[in-house]
Amino acid sequence: MSDIASASLKELDDIRVRYLGRKGRLTAVLRSLGTLPAQERPVVGKLANQIRQAIEEGLEKKWAEERVYIDTRLREESVDITLPGRKVILGKKHIITQAIDEIIQIFVGLGYNMVEGPEIETDYYNFTALNTPPDHPARTLQATFYVEAGGDSESDRRGTLPREEQVLLRTHTSPVQIRVMEKTKPPIYVIAPGRVYRPDVPDPSHSPMFHQVEGFAVDKRITFGDLKGTLEAFARRMFGSDRRVRFRPHYFPFTEPSAEVDVSCIVCGGEGCRVCSYTGWLEILGAGMIDPNVFKEVNYDPEKVTGFAFGMAPDRIAMLKYGITDIRMFFENDLRFLKQF
């Protein structure tokens, strides 16, 4: 009995069963009290009761210690199942990528193929092949980032490369279309998305890098009517089934005739609002019939094939769609802004 204080709970319980259980030794002693001589009964009875008390007290103490231990563990190791779960932060596509994907999907649905090309181009693909005259303002240092430049005159100190070999950052994705035409025969239905660069001072409507999605179709007997129908179908899928499109005469070196294309305002539907400057129309595209000089550059016979081409800036489309008033917000990578889309 001396080791009761240091016994484990299991040992104590074994002791309890051994002595106090139904078949326990102390139980047997207590039961047999009646058989003992009268003068021994109180002595044995008292001793038996002391032993029972010692075992019971020891057990009670151990149980109390055990309860403290269990309570502590429960408290320290418990999980608060009422707490909200940890949020899994999923990334998402940049708003401009979403806009580009949407545009591509619409044209893929019309049978176009998506093609990409280099962002670093030569003068030939970016300008010359696109019927851009040597003295066109788009070729100046104010309008094009040159990587490796030539230049023939004293006043035009860009370097020593022949003009068409000058290396530049593409100012539109049209050179992709030239590369496609060089390699393939009509019929061609291609959509070319990507980054383009122009040395503009950043302001709410200008960024030195922005995006373009250009499309073009070359086939037998493609007409301006095909261009109108295609862009109307695009505008309705992109902006809503009741949209209208309007073509205004314009000029591009690479198309003739050329047009700027407006869509009825995607905010007010044409009623007139702040976004459309109360005109009811938004300019979203440039387009036209591919100039015969462009076809000659890629050895297509302009007597046998015709085609249309169009270009748009998904940055501008996303701005109009979401009422964003500063293009620079797209490229500042402030997650508080980007997370909204």
Ligand code: 2NL
């Ligand atoms: C705009 C205008 C345009 C084209 C791009 C093109 C390409 C080839 C031949 C002829 Cl290979 N044209 N592209 C034509 C008209 C307009 O883009 O406002 N873009 C944002």
